[in-house]
Amino acid sequence: MSEAKVYKIGIMGCKRGGPFVGIFRAIKGVEVPAICETDPKTVEDMKKKYPDVKVFSVFDEFIDSGLDAVFLANYFNEHARYAILAMN
Numbered sequence: 001m002s003e004a005k006v007y008k009i010g011i012m013g014c015k016r017g018g019p020f021v022g023i024f025r026a027i028k029g030v031e032v033p034a035i036c037e038t039d040p041k042t043v044e045d046m047k048k049k050y051p052d053v054k055v056f057s058v059f060d061e062f063i064d065s066g067l068d069a070v071f072l073a074n075y076f077n078e079h080a081r082y083a084i085l086a087m088n
Helices: 020-025 040-049 059-063 076-087
Strands: 007-012 030-036 054-056 069-072
Touching: 007 020, 007 059, 020 030, 030 059, 040 054, 054 059, 059 076, 069 076
Parallel strands: 007 030, 007 069, 030 054
Antiparallel strands: none
16 A cells, blocks of 8 residues: 655745644644745744744745645735746
């Protein structure tokens, strides 16, 4: 029997999306290996809270980190731009 796929979900925008790290981790077969945030204070907070998660402040580096899906929790007026970049 083959092993079940583990889906790697990245979170963009940690002020709103930070709590979803724990929510996604509670789902069997899901891990959160990377998050992306541009606010320096929030970046430091997330590094302390989740030391095992890679924290990016540059979206291109984040999106190239081997993710299966991206959860957009950034400002709503930026969703389309980042969704298009993620799908490409």
